[in-house]
Amino acid sequence: MSTLNIALAQINPLVGDIDGNTQLIIDEALALANKHDVIVFPELTLTGYPPEDLLLRPSIALRVDRAIQQILDSNISAAVVVGYPKREGGKLFNMAGVLAQGQVLFEYAKQCLPNYQVFDEKRYFEAGSKPGVFQLNGVNLGLSICEDIWDGSPLDQLQSADVHAVLNLNASPFHQEKQAEREALIAARAKKLGAPILYVNQVGGQDELVFDGGSMVATAQGEIVGRTELFKNACLSVELDTATKQVSPQASKSGHPADPLADTYEALVVGVRDYVNKNRFKGVVLGLSGGIDSALTLAIAVDALGKERVEAVMMPFKYTSQLSLDGAEDEARRLGVKYRVIHIEPMYDAFTQALNEAFEGQQKDTTEENIQARSRGVLLMALSNKLGYLVLTTGNKSEMAVGYATLYGDMAGGLDVLKDVPKTQVFALSRYRNTLGEVIPPAVIDRPPSAELAPDQKDEDSLPPYEILDQILELYIEQDESAESIVAKGFDKEQVYRVLRLVDLNEYKRRQAPVGIRISKRAFGRDRRYPITNGWKVGD
Template sequence: MNIFLAQQNYHIGNFEANTKKIIEAINEAKSRNADLIIFSELCVCGYPPRDFLEFEDFIEKSYRALDEIKQYTENIGVLVGAPARNLQYDGKDLFNAVFLLHEKEIKAEIHKTLLPTYDVFDEDRYFEPAYEWNVIEFRGKRLAVTICEDIWNLGDNPLYRVCPMDLLMEQQPDLMINLSASPFDYTHYEDRKAIIKANVLKYKLPMFYCNAVGSQTEIVFDGGSFIFDKDANIIKVFPLFEEIVDGLKLNADNTFSESIIEKADELPTHELNPERLIPSLNIDEVYSALVMGIRDYFNKMNFSKAILGSSGGIDSAVTLALACDALGAENVRAILMPSPYSTSHSVDDAVELSKNLNNPYDIIHIKNIYESFLQELKPIFNDLPFSVAEENIQSRTRGNLVMAIANKFNYILLNTSNKSELATGYGTLYGDMAGGLGVLGDCYKMQVYELAKYINREKEIIPRHIIDKAPSAELRPNQKDSDSLPDYSILDQILYQYIEQRKGPNEIKSLGFDTALVDRTLKLVNINEYKRNQFCPIIRVSPKAFGVGRRVPIVGKYLI
């Protein structure tokens, strides 16, 4: 049997575009003599549809799309993901389902059992879990079809009520198929490979695993679909961050004629999320995820041009380089807005960067605007000493200017704040925290430096001085970030333990960090939740990003 996988980039709620893409993949597979083609989880409507699922019109459109797709299945089997109405059982109105389409009919319907409710997932809010488990008969093969999370329980987790594959094995399937929408993060790819391997080792069946690709606002799907033989060797790996339709022939004896790409004993063992002080990045994957996040956000929202404030600092430099890669340098406008406290070399560095990237840029000096604010505020401020108030006026002046240009010329403002700053509140609401999309908001400061070095891997794009100089907001004379924050190399490790690893203060201190520093850092994180709650969407690349996957009370007392 020739079995193909369609690793595709869908647009949530864009049924016309998704249906066209699915039909094109079916036709390509048919032209290559495929017997069966497998798509990813909820491909018909796009994943995650969230509260769109509460609209009956949305569900109607999904079923109409299925009706259109099945007209192309006269001589090929098609497994597609879509919401299905719950017409038989008590509970929620919908199932997260897979439909087998063949001979222009719906031949079978499979429901997802294990509905994730952690991090960015909230499927139990919308879907009812499966009540029955059946192998699908197709062209002489018995298919054990599961959906994403259903293979993450190997029967050893008491939190799950059932193990779907254990139940399906009672019906003696010939192979396993999993339709997935498993997001990218810089610790997850190897974990995912390991869990698929663990399934194959347990059940001794080939596995066809199809994952989604593409970015949906903050969530990035990396693709990386797999085909495993029954001995847990990888026979085919699909590329990361690319759309592709391809497959293999499964022989009658459930073997493959193709060469093994990666042997089972070379694969990582099944250890999910091993404890790390802070992981090193697979830098090319993170770079690709961020570029895809920017590009898809703009394309799917019908935006074409971006703008950002270019300060001559590392964060704006990396953001600018990523945006130019994603959108084309001609579509990214940099605005340099030096204040009375900006150093000349910062302006020079920002100019050099834009010249290296060949993107348009403008210089607007904010000294006069800043001083007019101070003059108007003088009767109220009196002779009080310089403070954060004067610093924030500069930042908000810049925010006003760059948003004015964005409004006038239909740009979308890219935010340049990094995760270390967002975690500790080192930013100005309605100033440098303004923006339509947070590009680096899930990258700690030291990870931003890793990205800068990667961008310069072949030639100097980001001027060396930007990378080497001490980071500074330049909002007062001789200011450095270290005046307000601990050294980033230590700060980032503490933040990672608290945010990603969810360790409490005593656990973090036991790792050898200074007691006072831990207390100070965690207090900064918690008292600044109100700022992050007003922040724009952030491209997610870590196991725990600020945003929909981390819901912390603003008025909570914990550690304050």
């Protein structure tokens, strides 16, 4: 055979929905089979990724076997390459199977199991050891799964097999500038191997993770010649010349925008859309304060779900400025969402009056500020219960890091859209969003950040400027640098030690925070897991 037509099917599976994922695979394969010899789907497509402890359920093997048989019974004329878990000899493997001619023609077990950042595969899987080489229509093809290509050693096994191309199945989550890393890696691996690499990745949101796709083709010379759009269901058709090992994508679009903020913004939109839709919420509700965090969150929510499924609530108190009132109303009008105003003073007064005796002789402090935030949390959760809407919280990564958030107050909700977005990037993303159409009032972006829980309050009254704070936080959280190392870079020692102590002290809050969409290499939650109770000191 002189040519082999291969389709890279970039799809959005739902974790645990084996029946639904199976039908998605069958529908896609039937639509592509008349023009392709091979259709390649992402890693663990049948279960979705990451399936986590669903892999421990006793019935999973039966369900996967039934799904594979259903695909085989669908009379798909092309070979289907699909990922799934499989138990052999009492061990569970992350498997890729080639389904063709009414049978499972070949299976390959993933050899390199990632166990860092958000990955926890050694908890579930055993590593394979055999090279992934199979023959289809007289063509030698290699198989590898995600981390195999980052490690590289499984590809070394293919050097002597004279493969015409390698099919690489992935469930690779997004972080900022990840696609550029992938493309450089895939190009280098293909050049070293001397054979094209066809890389397919899934798309869609799964809890805090977002999968951006970015399926691509690298030539044997190490050149990326085709890629899909990011964040969208897509198919990349590739013609492989088996005589020359050359590949010719038949249709491709650039999926790597010039502005990385576009990637980040789209990741947040996809994360919100899939979290809300896959969990079957009718819509979302959020507190719109007139500040930049809630303003950006509202814009993302509308872009994700449409204005009809988003409700914004302004909950003013006596410290709420006219600028906040005007900014919130202006943005709600620009975006066309349902908007209501509920004053919290009656609730606040009821709480403080009930506590008068208990607080007798005590000075006012952050306790009273937190009662304001908790009054707002009660209102939003009541609306959530009554309407079937998910509450979006609006705290950013900088605030979550140092604990500038109120448990059961502004932390009350189901999804924190900006949980992994530092404050400085909140400003950048807001300005980026306005380049697509000005929906966030400029006055909201330009004003000094304030929680407005006390008269004339400003965030920088008790924190370093965000330009400094975010640099310290990135060095400590994302790069794991020590206090002394950060100070050596020119930061004020007293500021550094105070910020790091705040980060360490507030782990207990973050454990009780809503899940948030991951956009960095080191997010709170899956990535960074510190003990709440510990005796570690900042200078250690």
